[in-house]
Amino acid sequence: MIRAAARCDGTQKLYEKYGRVTQAYCADSESRRMNRPTRWVLWTLTNITVLLTLNGAISLGVWVVVRSMTFADPFAEQAASHYLRAIPAEIELTSMIAQGSDMTLFDPLIPIRREACGGAAFQLSDEAAAQLEFRGLAHLGSARTGRGYVGGPEEPYWTYQPWQETPVPSTWIGDGKWASGFGCLKEGARHFDADAVYKAVREPGAYFTTGRESEMVIIPRLRLLVLTYLG
Incomplete structure (x- = not known):
């Protein structure tokens, strides 16, 4: 009987079998020892993948929730009051449902200002919409001056x-003045259908007028008044 010593996986082992040293255990131990780094890398990559997937799912869920929430605009009341001054008092409205502009906080600091664009959308009252559908242009005959400027020095301008x-005229559409102003408004318009407005101004059944640097469209079917400006 022959004794032989074989070092397997860092531990001294002694095997005897019919005068031969058994190599199977050593080979298996060596294989396991060599595979440890590979298994560690695979385990690490798997955990990183799981963590990244969970993080992505959580981020997507938070984005969906925040996107669906409606946050109160702290300046909405002041904006509504500002735009209402430009709308004739004969047109009865209930609330402002959207407003938007391309102006930034830094614009007042710029000596030479670029032309700004934007506007607001208001909900017509049911009575105003009914009167417009029944009387049409006759209901708007005297609605020519912004309610906040009647009798004041700026009355001609408004x-x-x-x-x-x-x-509307073809010059309003495409690269026209109204389309530019409405384009700035619709960036912040989440509560009305901008495509429906585009469609309505191309068809009979709505009404429009033009000011110095503003345009106004009333769409009784949509219960909507849209005021836009460019300048």
């Missing part, structure tokens, strides 16, 4: 042209 029925 007096509009006589109302007309849509479709």
